Amino acid sequence: MSDLDSQIRNFLEQVRLLLGRDPIKGFELWADLYTRLAQAGEYELCDELLQMIKGMELPGYGIGIVRYGEGWMYDRRGQWREAIAAYEAGLKAFDEVDLPLRNVILTQIGSLYQDQGDWQRAEEAYSRALDAATDDKGRALTLNNLGGLWAMREDHQRARQCFDESRAVFQVADDRTNFAAAGVGLAGVLRDEGCLQESVDHLAEAIVIFRDLGNTKALATAVASLALTYHVADRIPEAIQTYRTALELSISIGDRNTIAKTLANLALISAEGGNTEEALGYLEQALAEYQEIGDRHGEELARGHISRLKLFR
Numbered sequence: 001m002s003d004l005d006s007q008i009r010n011f012l013e014q015v016r017l018l019l020g021r022d023p024i025k026g027f028e029l030w031a032d033l034y035t036r037l038a039q040a041g042e043y044e045l046c047d048e049l050l051q052m053i054k055g056m057e058l059p060g061y062g063i064g065i066v067r068y069g070e071g072w073m074y075d076r077r078g079q080w081r082e083a084i085a086a087y088e089a090g091l092k093a094f095d096e097v098d099l100p101l102r103n104v105i106l107t108q109i110g111s112l113y114q115d116q117g118d119w120q121r122a123e124e125a126y127s128r129a130l131d132a133a134t135d136d137k138g139r140a141l142t143l144n145n146l147g148g149l150w151a152m153r154e155d156h157q158r159a160r161q162c163f164d165e166s167r168a169v170f171q172v173a174d175d176r177t178n179f180a181a182a183g184v185g186l187a188g189v190l191r192d193e194g195c196l197q198e199s200v201d202h203l204a205e206a207i208v209i210f211r212d213l214g215n216t217k218a219l220a221t222a223v224a225s226l227a228l229t230y231h232v233a234d235r236i237p238e239a240i241q242t243y244r245t246a247l248e249l250s251i252s253i254g255d256r257n258t259i260a261k262t263l264a265n266l267a268l269i270s271a272e273g274g275n276t277e278e279a280l281g282y283l284e285q286a287l288a289e290y291q292e293i294g295d296r297h298g299e300e301l302a303r304g305h306i307s308r309l310k311l312f313r
Contacts, residue, residue: 008045008048008049008052009052011033011049012049012052012053012056014029015029015030015053015065016056016057016058019058019062019065023097023099024099024100024101026065027064027065027068027099027101030053030065030068030069031068031104033049034046034049034069034072037049043073043076043254046069046072046073046076047073049069050066050069050070050073053065053066053069054066063089063090063093064089064090064091064092064093064094064099064101065090066090067086067087067089067090067093068086068087068090068105070082070086071083071084071085071086071087071090071105071108074086075108075112076254078256078292078293078294078295079294080112080115080116080293080294081294083112084109084112084113087105087108087109087112088109090105091105091106091109100132100134102128102129102132103129103130103132103133103134103138103139103141103142104138104141106125106126106128106129106132106142107125107126107129107141107142107145109125110122110123110124110125110126110129110142110145110146110149111145113125114145114148114149114152115257115293115295115297116294116295116296116297117295117296117297117298117300118296119149119152119153122149123146123149126142126145126146126149129142130142130143130146136169136173137169137170137173137175139169140165140166140169140170140178140182141166141178143162143163143165143166144162144163144166144178144181144182144185146162147159147160147161147162147163147166147182147185147186147189148185148188150162151185151188151189151192154192156189156192156193159185159189160186160189162185163182163183163185163186163189164186166178166182167179167182167183167186170182176209176212176213177209177210177213177215177218179209180205180206180209180210180218180222181206181218183202183203183205183206184202184203184206184218184221184222184225186202187199187200187202187203187206187225187229188225190202191225191228191229191232196229196232196233199229200226200229200230200233203222203225203226203229204226206218206222207219207222207223207226210222216249216252216253217253217255217258219249220246220249220250220253220255220258221246221255221258223242223245223246223249224242224243224246224250224258224261224262224265226242227239227240227242227243227245227246227262227265228265230242231243231265231268231269236269236272236273239269240266240269243262243265243266243269244266246258246262247259247262247263247266250262256289256292256293257293257295259289260286260289260290260293260295260298261286261298263282263283263285263286263289264282264283264286264298264301264302264305266282267279267280267281267282267283267286267305268305270282271305271309276309279305279309280306280309280310283302283305283306283309284306286298286302287299287302287303287306290302
């Protein structure tokens with residue numbers, strides 16, 4: 001047995017024992033490792049952990065732990081229907097023994113619906129998650145996602161309220177990761193409102209935090225958002241270079257969602273520069289990524305851009 005296998009088995013035994021004594025802490029330990037592995041792009045190791053825990057003797061609600069892990073893996077693979085089904089099964093298992101985890105899982109479900117462009121179901125899931133929140137931090141995590149939804153709907157006032165409230169909570173809790181994530185969301189709202197330097201400032205702050213924490217996934221998202229802000233500010237050379245950096249980061253960890261969006265934005269900036277064929281190449285790649293991850297909203301946008309470019313070239 002390798003040192004890594006031994007470490008994995010020791011970790012899983014720790015999770016199993018903790019689940020028996022304190023189910024919430026056991027779940028948090030399991031979910032925290034998944035989050036940290038995601039940040040490093042260690043998806044194969046996540047899958048290995050999942051397969052190993054399936055073979056362990058767990059408490060009755062342990063199926064919820066397994067189904068949460070499955071939902072997480074399906075989500076990363078772009079299998080959103082399977083992810084939602086797995087999360088809902090986990091939710092049912094936790095509900096049966098009155099474990100207060102509805103807020104966490106309903107927020108995950110809402111995020112999946114949001115990514116598919118099903119904004120009504122996303123809002124419903126977030127609303128249920130807020131009702132189920134048992135503390136300020138749980139509420140703030142949901143508000144982060146809800147702020148993103150309002151931003152996509154161009155309801156800037158409600159989006160800003162969500163991000164401001166969540167940032168205040170995370171700052172008090174010294175939760176740098178989620179504070180920075182809320183800053184990225186707020187930067188998007190500021191960009192849409194035309195406050196471009198403020199947007200750049202918030203993104204620069206978030207990038208420093210994510211680099212310091214070694215969170216490559218979040219870093220790629222923040223860098224892509226910074227590129228978009230440069231793009232809107234007509235700082236084209238900086239935008240192109242920053243988009244390419246975001247693409248390299250997202251490819252390095254297999255973050256297909258950011259890959260697709262960055263390719264689409266590279267296509268737009270290429271089209272604006274008169275490079276129609278290059279833009280079409282980026283869009284075809286983006287379309288393939290959107291199709292693979294099941295992002296209907298992104299797919300429709302990419303198809304529309306492809307049609308327009310082919311019509312006027």
